[in-house]
Amino acid sequence: MKVLFTNTALVLLGLGAMLSSCSKPQQSQKTGLKYNDRTNGGYVRYRQTHPSPGPGLIPIEGGTFVLGGSADQDVNYEYNNIRRRVTVPSFYMDETEVSNQDWLDYLHWIAITFPDDREYYYNAIPDTLVWRKPLSYNEPYVDNYLRHPAFQDYPVVGITWDQIQDYCTWRTDRTNENILREGGQLVTWKDASKKGAPAVASTTPFNTDLYLNNQIQGPGIDGKKMPKDLSPARAAGGTATAAKGGPRRPVRLEDGVLKSGYRLPSEAEWEYAALALAGNTQFENINDGKIYPWNGLGVRSPNRRTRGLILANFKRGAGDNAGVGGGLNDKADITAPVRSYPPNDFGLYNMAGNVNEWVADTYRQTSFEDVDDFNPFRGNEYTNKRLADPAKGLYAKDKYGRPIKDPAKSDKKLKYSELIAQQQGQAAPAVNGAAAPPANGAVTPVNPIAGKPFKADLRGYGDTLNTALYGTTSLVSDHSKVYKGGSWNDMAYWLNPATRRFMNQDDASAEIGFRCAMTMVGAPEINSNGKQYFPVKKAKNYKGR
Template identity: 70%
Template sequence: MIKHFTKSALLLGCVGLMLGSCSKPMRSQKTGIVYNNKYNGGYMRFQKTHPAPGPGLVAIEGGTFVLGGSADQDVTYDYNNTRRRVTIGSFYMDETEVSNQDWLEYLHYLSIHYTGDRELYYNAMPDTLVWRRPLSYNEPYVDNYLRHPAFQDYPVVGVTWEQIQDYCTFRTNQSNENLLRESGKLAAWKDMNGATPGAAPAVAGTKEAFDTDIYLNGQYKGQGLDGKKMMADLNPNAKPGANGKATRTVRMEDGILKPAYRLPTEAEWEYAALGLAGNTEFENIEDGKIYPWNGMGVRSPKKRTRGMILANFKRGAGDNMGVGGSLNDKADITAPVRSYEPNDFGLYNMAGNVNEWTSDVYRQMSFEDVEDFNPYRGNEYTNKRLADPEKGIYAKDKYGRPIKDAAKSNKKLPWNEFIAQQQGQKAAPATTIAPPAGVPTGAATAALSGKPFNADQRGFADSTDNSLYGITTLVNDHSKVYKGGSWNDRAMWMNPATRRFMDQGEASAEVGFRCAMSMVGAPEINPNGKSHFSVKKPKNYSPKK
């Protein structure tokens, strides 16, 4: 009876809240203007929400931890993972490694959108020849591993860091397009005027694939593209459509579209692999970890699975899976992406199976150099090129994606400089200040530094010398970090703090990946049941008082 009364009270409370919100429209706390009103300008404000993760992702609540702190030995003898306390912001991460099935979906997308571009499809193909070894018979994997249904749930391998960047773009666009089509904000999949399934209808004689940035800029709309449940446009300058109503495309302010998929940073990957949230209470970490699971060993202590290997790795020379009749880790090469137990964040195979690419550029002393909030090395800032700066129209490449140029400034430029930069010109400064006496300029400055000086944020325009790359060192900006250990690695590499690197254009049968996504809004994942300071709501402004 009490339970029934509680439910009824909650229902009445919710109804009352809805009625109250209808009778008292939201107003600006600074101007008193009513929001979402087409008669006073039509500024639209939406309810503040904590968005759900995109498909395939789980939430990782951030916090402080010791980067490199789980390492019990310097396995490379490089002194390259010195301990450093840092803070990781909350983010989302793939529950599993990206599988062969996931990559085949990507290849299919390319085949139906760009039917005449064989080069694009070829460049997206994983290198199946990574299975070849001079003194090992692995040819069946060359022919079958990627496409045979028996391997469809196994992690994709043979993919380069560069290929993954394009995959992340595809996944972002496909996820957002599907979200818009299924919600009626774009034309439904079945209402696409006979266009190829999964592709946009013909636009000006061409077939252009959906792109999130292009859509958000208002360049992907019109007859055959617009859905039946478009957003109402309250702008007084908006013109009614064929149905007599003014509608618009979705904006970022609506909170509908998802942020971009990307590779996790090295620090994010290590934090997520450790999963210390399961060992923490009241900010006290009760027990550290060497692996993504608790304990010092690699075998299960549970009664039902006692003695079984907890990950897919190489136990010793010539021992990849145990003894016939009693295979311990159940895998000779890779294993399905949901094999073994997940860690305390719910992530599978954060140790063993395949190493995983991260987004970081490798440097031996990165942990000493990077900042202590969201540490990362590898920023390459870009700006979207404008085909028409006055109208704000993005320039597009032949695949319908925005063209991005290297950023030359870390601040918003004055309008005249911005326009000049977009047009490839050099804007004359409003005033010229002469340097102090004795300060070298021009050729004298170049002579002092040994190379021309270009004022930019990250040194992208500075000259570099790659003549010794591959001879005396493999470390340059193309060397990217991978972590986690693989089916062909010993147990020491499964420690989340270990780190190795490979050229971003190289691939391996022992390296795969998973994606991440930045979280927007409050970092706390599960606020229910936790202490909070009460926050009073602002008083509703009334112009009559």
């Protein structure tokens, strides 16, 4: 009985200590100022959080691997996947390829939001003519594949790399809008649809960048559960909306509520996720390599219940897209539903076969040799959001309510005077009496090596010297984008995650689809259960004399 009492007392003392420590306001470790106190200006310390993935995504724990390492042959003799050890940070990736139904959701939103803009809707429609072949009868797929309900769970095809960029922006905005409406930070869907309330479709569409810049707020937009504004006099970020409990403000990036944005995976991310060596790893030792997203050297299941079944949707041989009637080998002739076949060790479906998948990288034969060994990627085109009102910091918008972005002209943060001058198209002020550089990236004198005007571009994208040969003496240009994974119409060789091909970003195919990714913020480890680690100690509050 005495032991029980002692243990109970210790538990109560521990709870008391926890409650007392929680009741103490947090302080700045460098100034001693209290956080979240409206009397001292409202310095805010936000709740530290590790956000969950967006809808449809699953976490992929990053690490080191050999880019191009799973390829055991180069049948085309292209030498475009030279082996290179790199590190891929942890990220999120779509569990499945984007399906026809997913794309129809996108088209439906355009139709109800911009009912009179036929051009916007037309430009978003996949090119269903990719099914046409001069000497085969594929015409039924032209009309049925995208819209018929029989194909709604099949991967969308006929989409260009350019169209996917717009889809990713749309998906990010709809996800974040739904988070805010469901959470009450924006007017809820129910309240917005009530009689007399402004229709959701008739208002300016929600955009994440504009919302975070405080350009989407006010009566009829603000929800009842907006965060409290501890510093309402703050020049940027406060709102005059009066609510129960004091002034409120829009959600900020620091709140950790909004998702960072959907995008195409990089080539390295895609290859790393497809290979899924994490399933063969123990204490940093890789027990067995792979040449496909599954273990083994073959393409058939070795498991007792499914022994002999084909593990992906691909072309087994010339003229064999399905197998023999009565015993179809992969149960598909063209594409298959996006959750067909067993997932790999990361839980990703169809990382081999079904459809090839676009990735974000611009194609170069030497990419693997040139890119950095941490988070390798080729294709950076840095942009700045155009300011409509530099004095207020307001972004310029296009007719669809999206910020207008211009190519970045510097690789570092500009001085404010330089930024304003650049935004207004003026020459930047002279520095220490020296002549200022010309505005808007003017072309410098002729470079005799290139034989044409040379434009210095720190991004490497608009450098006329670097790109002199591409697109002129070869089929490769800055518009050439990589796709990977093999398709329903490819032989087994292309199922290897290291294989790579390219196509122009404005072209489409019946054999190419895509899936999205999202950057992970915070700690890279997905699951620390049962693993050794050094604990991160919490800072102590400052105690003045």
